[in-house]
Amino acid sequence: MSSADTRIGLVVRGHGRHYLIEDEDGVRVHCLTRGKKSDCVVGDRVRWKRSSDHEGVIESVEPRRNLLFRQDEWKTKSFAANLDRLLILVAVDPQFSESQLTRALIAAESAGIAAEIILNKTDLPGANAARERLAPYRAMGISVLELSLKGQKDASRAALSPLLEGQATLVLGPSGTGKSTLINLLIPDAQAQVGEISHALNSGRHTTTTTQWYWIDSERKSALLDSPGFQEFGLRQISAPNLASYMADFKPYLGDCRFHNCSHRHEPGCAVLTALEAGKISPSRYRIYDELWNELSSPPKY
Numbered sequence: 001m002s003s004a005d006t007r008i009g010l011v012v013r014g015h016g017r018h019y020l021i022e023d024e025d026g027v028r029v030h031c032l033t034r035g036k037k038s039d040c041v042v043g044d045r046v047r048w049k050r051s052s053d054h055e056g057v058i059e060s061v062e063p064r065r066n067l068l069f070r071q072d073e074w075k076t077k078s079f080a081a082n083l084d085r086l087l088i089l090v091a092v093d094p095q096f097s098e099s100q101l102t103r104a105l106i107a108a109e110s111a112g113i114a115a116e117i118i119l120n121k122t123d124l125p126g127a128n129a130a131r132e133r134l135a136p137y138r139a140m141g142i143s144v145l146e147l148s149l150k151g152q153k154d155a156s157r158a159a160l161s162p163l164l165e166g167q168a169t170l171v172l173g174p175s176g177t178g179k180s181t182l183i184n185l186l187i188p189d190a191q192a193q194v195g196e197i198s199h200a201l202n203s204g205r206h207t208t209t210t211t212q213w214y215w216i217d218s219e220r221k222s223a224l225l226d227s228p229g230f231q232e233f234g235l236r237q238i239s240a241p242n243l244a245s246y247m248a249d250f251k252p253y254l255g256d257c258r259f260h261n262c263s264h265r266h267e268p269g270c271a272v273l274t275a276l277e278a279g280k281i282s283p284s285r286y287r288i289y290d291e292l293w294n295e296l297s298s299p300p301k302y
């Protein structure tokens, strides 16, 4: 088939082999992929053509700028493609897992996606403790935006809007941190958008197993992507020796170890261990590095 028969569309939702794509005019069409494989993800640009008045077929996926995914021993789970930014939402309460935060940052860094942190619920007692836990992240140059999404709606909107403008931004965050509050603040008709999409895909109203694409503005320039919660954030796509290069606080020391293939765990003359002892790398970040190293260098358990 020549590409003249096909048009470019944006994948805004996937469900099995069923996708909802949006054409250049913003019209949404239910499309199927050819064959059994479903290898496009939300955010992909695809070539598609109409197969009937109501449906289309996806012929191919355009090259991706990036792909954010997690990978455990058994499977790869894609969050979305062609992202401009990852926002990791954590809260004062429930207390966030630093390991999950670090994993998300490493996945973004290795995919070449800029990442920032939002600390929500700063109105609660315990805000200072949360701030302290995030201090190493600030120190390594990652922006931490403090919000109180529920109580300070206007201020939150004003802080977020410039960040999101003209971008495709994925929000990741554990349950209970205020993800729905954030989405509803920026996209008042979010529930309606979900309902419309689920209806078009026949996937049921409450299917939240895949990433959801929302337009923030009527010009369809700024998008927010919401991904369902997850328990595990595997990083099997990364090899243990490359791990440190995706950690901004380790990176400055990487060329300075005595051995070029230093694992930064027990070797003499290790610049990372020296930085740890000097307090330039935080003990919690080092502990996560060590845990990840063990995880990534152990053979799969199956």
Ligand SMILES: Nc1nc2c(ncn2[C@@H]2O[C@H](COP(=O)(O)OP(=O)(O)OP(=O)(O)O)[C@@H](O)[C@H]2O)c(=O)[nH]1
Pocket: 120, 121, 122, 123, 124, 147, 148, 149, 150, 151, 173, 174, 175, 176, 177, 178, 179, 180, 181, 182, 229
């Ligand atoms: N104190 C305080 N509570 C907040 C704030 N933002 C959200 N909450 C509350 O935190 C709880 C969780 O918020 P949601 O927006 O439902 O969180 P979620 O991340 O979508 O959680 P799931 O629906 O479990 O995925 C709700 O009771 C909110 O009212 C805030 O800035 N301060």
Ligand SMILES: [Zn+2]
Pocket: 257, 262, 263, 264, 265, 267, 269, 270, 271, 272, 273
């Ligand atoms: Zn070293």
